[in-house]
Amino acid sequence: MIPSKRIVEEAYKRTTPHVHKTPILTSQLLNEISGTQLFFKCENFQKMGAFKMRGAINAILQLSEEEKGKGVVTHSSGNFAQAVSLAAKHLGIKAYIVMPSNAPQVKKEAVHGYGGIIIESRPTLKSRETEAAKIVKEKGATFLHPSNNLNVILGQGTAAIELLESEPNLDLIFTPVGGGGLIAGTALAATYFSNSNCKVIGGEPYKVDDAYRSLKSGRIEINTNTNTIADGLRTNLGDINFPIIQKHVDEIIRVQEIEIIESMRLIWERLKIIIEPSSAVPFAALLSEKQRFKNKKIGIILSGGNVDLSNLSF
Amino acid sequence: MIPSKRIVEEAYKRTTPHVHKTPILTSQLLNEISGTQLFFKCENFQKMGAFKMRGAINAILQLSEEEKGKGVVTHSSGNFAQAVSLAAKHLGIKAYIVMPSNAPQVKKEAVHGYGGIIIESRPTLKSRETEAAKIVKEKGATFLHPSNNLNVILGQGTAAIELLESEPNLDLIFTPVGGGGLIAGTALAATYFSNSNCKVIGGEPYKVDDAYRSLKSGRIEINTNTNTIADGLRTNLGDINFPIIQKHVDEIIRVQEIEIIESMRLIWERLKIIIEPSSAVPFAALLSEKQRFKNKKIGIILSGGNVDLSNLSF
Numbered sequence: 001m002i003p004s005k006r007i008v009e010e011a012y013k014r015t016t017p018h019v020h021k022t023p024i025l026t027s028q029l030l031n032e033i034s035g036t037q038l039f040f041k042c043e044n045f046q047k048m049g050a051f052k053m054r055g056a057i058n059a060i061l062q063l064s065e066e067e068k069g070k071g072v073v074t075h076s077s078g079n080f081a082q083a084v085s086l087a088a089k090h091l092g093i094k095a096y097i098v099m100p101s102n103a104p105q106v107k108k109e110a111v112h113g114y115g116g117i118i119i120e121s122r123p124t125l126k127s128r129e130t131e132a133a134k135i136v137k138e139k140g141a142t143f144l145h146p147s148n149n150l151n152v153i154l155g156q157g158t159a160a161i162e163l164l165e166s167e168p169n170l171d172l173i174f175t176p177v178g179g180g181g182l183i184a185g186t187a188l189a190a191t192y193f194s195n196s197n198c199k200v201i202g203g204e205p206y207k208v209d210d211a212y213r214s215l216k217s218g219r220i221e222i223n224t225n226t227n228t229i230a231d232g233l234r235t236n237l238g239d240i241n242f243p244i245i246q247k248h249v250d251e252i253i254r255v256q257e258i259e260i261i262e263s264m265r266l267i268w269e270r271l272k273i274i275i276e277p278s279s280a281v282p283f284a285a286l287l288s289e290k291q292r293f294k295n296k297k298i299g300i301i302l303s304g305g306n307v308d309l310s311n312l313s314f
Numbered sequence: 315m316i317p318s319k320r321i322v323e324e325a326y327k328r329t330t331p332h333v334h335k336t337p338i339l340t341s342q343l344l345n346e347i348s349g350t351q352l353f354f355k356c357e358n359f360q361k362m363g364a365f366k367m368r369g370a371i372n373a374i375l376q377l378s379e380e381e382k383g384k385g386v387v388t389h390s391s392g393n394f395a396q397a398v399s400l401a402a403k404h405l406g407i408k409a410y411i412v413m414p415s416n417a418p419q420v421k422k423e424a425v426h427g428y429g430g431i432i433i434e435s436r437p438t439l440k441s442r443e444t445e446a447a448k449i450v451k452e453k454g455a456t457f458l459h460p461s462n463n464l465n466v467i468l469g470q471g472t473a474a475i476e477l478l479e480s481e482p483n484l485d486l487i488f489t490p491v492g493g494g495g496l497i498a499g500t501a502l503a504a505t506y507f508s509n510s511n512c513k514v515i516g517g518e519p520y521k522v523d524d525a526y527r528s529l530k531s532g533r534i535e536i537n538t539n540t541n542t543i544a545d546g547l548r549t550n551l552g553d554i555n556f557p558i559i560q561k562h563v564d565e566i567i568r569v570q571e572i573e574i575i576e577s578m579r580l581i582w583e584r585l586k587i588i589i590e591p592s593s594a595v596p597f598a599a600l601l602s603e604k605q606r607f608k609n610k611k612i613g614i615i616l617s618g619g620n621v622d623l624s625n626l627s628f
Contacts, residue, residue: 023337025359044586045339265623272358272588272619305586309579312626 001243003154005192011058011154012161018057018090020046022159024166027270034287035294039170040267041163044275044305048114051159051303052083052146055181058155059144060087068093070140075121075128077103078232079304080146085116096141098131100124106308147179148238157185161193163299168195173299174282177202177211177252178233180241182303187248198299202245202252203285205229205260210236211245212252229257232278232303253285260284267302279303315557317468319506325372325468326475332371332404334360336473338480341584348601349608353484354581355477358589358619362428365473365617366397366460369495372469373458374401382407384454389435389442391417392546393618394460399430410455412445414438420622461493462552471499475507477613482509487613488596491516491525491566492547494555496617501562512613516559516566517599519543519574524550525559526566543571546592546617567599574598581616593617 025040043051060072071094074084081097088095097116099108100123111118121131135141144152159182160173173190175183183202190198204211207228213221214237226234237245255263264280267273279302286293286300339354357365374386385408388398395411402409411430413422414437425432435445449455458466473496474487487504489497497516504512518525521542527535528551540548551559569577578594581587593616600607600614 049586265626268588269623272363274582274586274588309583312579 002247003150003188008154008157008188008192011151012158014061015054015058015155015158018061018087019054019158021162022046024163025271025273029270030266033266034290036286036290037295037297039163039167039297039299040271041159041299041301042273043159043301043303044273044279046304048079048082048086049304049306050079050083051156051182051301052079053087054158055152055155055185056080056083056087056144057090058158059149059151060091060093062151063142067142070142071096072144073098073132073135073139073141074144074146075099075132076146077107079306081107081111081116082114082306084144085111085114089115094141096135096139098128098135100128104308106310145238147181147235148240149181150240153181153185153241153244154188155185156182157189159301160186160189160299163301164189164193164198167297167299169297170194170198170299171196171296172199172201172293173301174201174203174286175301176230176233176278176281176303177204178278179235180211180237180245182301183249184241184244186301187244191248199250200248201250201285203282204252204254205233205281206254206256208234209254212254214242215246215249215252218246230260230278230281232276233281253289255281255284255288259288263287273302274305274307275302276304276307279305316561317464317502322468322471322502322506325465326472328375329368329372329469329472332375332401333368333472335476336360338477339585339587343584344580347580348604350600350604351609351611353477353481353611353613354585355473355613355615356587357473357615357617358587358593360618362393362396362400363618363620364393364397365470365496365615366393367401368472369466369469369499370394370397370401370458371404372472373463373465374405374407376465377456381456384456385410386458387412387446387449387453387455388458388460389413389446390460391421393620395421395425395430396428396620398458399425399428403429408455410449410453412442412449414442418622420624459552461495461549462554463495464554467495467499467555467558468502469499470496471503473615474500474503474613477615478503478507478512481611481613483611484508484512484613485510485610486513486515486607487615488515488517488600489615490544490547490592490595490617491518492592493549494525494551494559496615497563498555498558500615501558505562513564514562515564515599517596518566518568519547519595520568520570522548523568526568528556529560529563529566544574544592544595546590547595567603569595569598569602573602577601587616588619588621589616590618590621593619
């Protein structure tokens with residue numbers, strides 16, 4: 001059930017030629033504020049602006065030639081839709097993206113810009129799933145789940161492998177927790193590529209704390225309300241990533257909305273980079289309990305930078 | 315009058331150990347939009363968030379031990395105040411910063427945070443100059459002009475030397491033009507460190523086009539109105555940098571305010587980095603006449619990232 005080191009290494013070798021090796025930023029001031037030594041892994045500089053590119057590429061590269069010929073399909077209105085579109089274009093195959101009719105125009109344009117073929121659904125999960133199933137049936141396309149797919153999980157983990165190659169003695173890595181793909185992949189990376197028994201901690205908004213509750217109860221919990229600014233973290237864990245998380249993630253720390261906003265502002269102001277709200281959650285989690293982490297060497301995965309800036313008054 | 319290659323090289327060697335070697339970012343999409351090959355030199359990641367650190371360090375390092383003991387003074391409410399404060403702190407000397415009584419609290423706090431000693435003046439240039447002259451007289455401190463000081467100019471030019479060491483075959487470098495220190499230093503760097511007769515072009519807002527008019531008339535012109543969003547570019551050239559600019563800068567392209575805002579938004583969105591409005595001016599200048607620069611290899615100095623984000627509604 002838990003992939004071996006060899007499987008994880010193979011995914012890393014397979015993915016590396018197709019993605020950016022993203023920079024790792026540090027900040028004296030943020031070290032002082034947190035009382036720790038921080039290494040920010042900047043997946044906001046990844047192709048299409050988020051770590052999701054890694055999982056999409058790894059999953060598509062694992063398809064047979066016949067499967068590639070028929071294309072891939074996903075339903076997402078977020079970064080995974082853009083990632084699958086761009087990864088598919090890069091590898092010369094078709095990507096069908098099911099998007100709800102009320103998806104923001106800017107997201108539709110992004111998918112379209114990366115070459116994805118948009119299929120409109122009604123704005124319910126059921127309708128999205130039905131439309132995606134239709135494409136699988138009619139076109140023979142392969143369905144790619146954004147987070148509950150082992151090849152996607154293995155791809156997402158390659159950001160942490162890069163981080164650990166550069167900083168092999170991290171005590172901790174913090175990631176956000178949404179559907180669970182990133183944190184599961186990161187936990188595998190820490191298990192196999194750390195010199196120092198590096199632990200993995202997830203940051204999650206109180207408002208969508210399904211992963212926190214799932215680790216407590218031992219079964220996959222869902223969110224009844226998804227009203228958080230961290231719009232990438234509204235989804236639940238799945239049966240493929242949950243066992244990895246149960247075994248290899250040490251804990252999940254929950255944060256309030258205001259903590260997310262303040263952490264995002266600190267990163268914008270001090271690192272001079274654009275990150276999306278979901279990316280600020282792990283730093284917010286660290287700050288909320290910083291006395292526990294004093295003097296630790298900590299990696300933070302900044303998951304993405306796709307923010308709609310059109311409402312900013314410059 | 316024009317410094318020799320040896321002088322420029324010495325400043326580079328002197329400054330390098332004290333500043334960040336900032337990253338150079340590229341973007342496939344911005345290349346496509348501009349029809350050129352772009353290399354963005356990210357001085358927004360420089361210490362204190364702007365290239366001004368380079369000039370401040372180089373100027374202070376050139377003081378005698380006796381001068382260092384008496385400290386330095388400048389009048390500025392912008393990045394140079396922060397640069398002098400941080401550079402002086404770094405070298406263990408005192409920095410007196412004359413700031414107008416109406417300077418934004420956030421700027422006063424930044425100077426204070428970097429260890430500068432704030433002296434308040436009335437909000438006129440004359441009062442600022444008078445207060446600075448008093449400090450020179452009373453404390454024996456050395457006055458540092460933000461742009462019309464040869465050691466400051468030489469320090470500012472080191473960003474372009476780093477850029478040219480990495481990309482020696484640039485056809486052009488674009489910089490913003492404010493007081494003239496950055497563009498003069500950049501022009502010296504291009505003159506002495508390019509393999510390809512690299513030209514230097516300045517970007518300047520129409521609203522404060524003193525440098526454009528100065529190059530036309532052959533004498534230093536001033537701005538009667540300084541109402542531009544590019545608040546770092548409101549100042550005039552000086553008698554030390556103007557001859558360098560006359561000899562080594564090829565042209566100045568003026569841009570409208572809306573072009574500055576659109577270019578800034580493009581850089582935030584596509585490079586995922588925070589730059590201040592003044593930093594967007596050279597890219598705006600390039601875009602405004604992009605047909606002339608088709609397929610050229612172009613460096614752009616992104617001068618800084620100090621934006622007051624407190625009004626953004628996240």
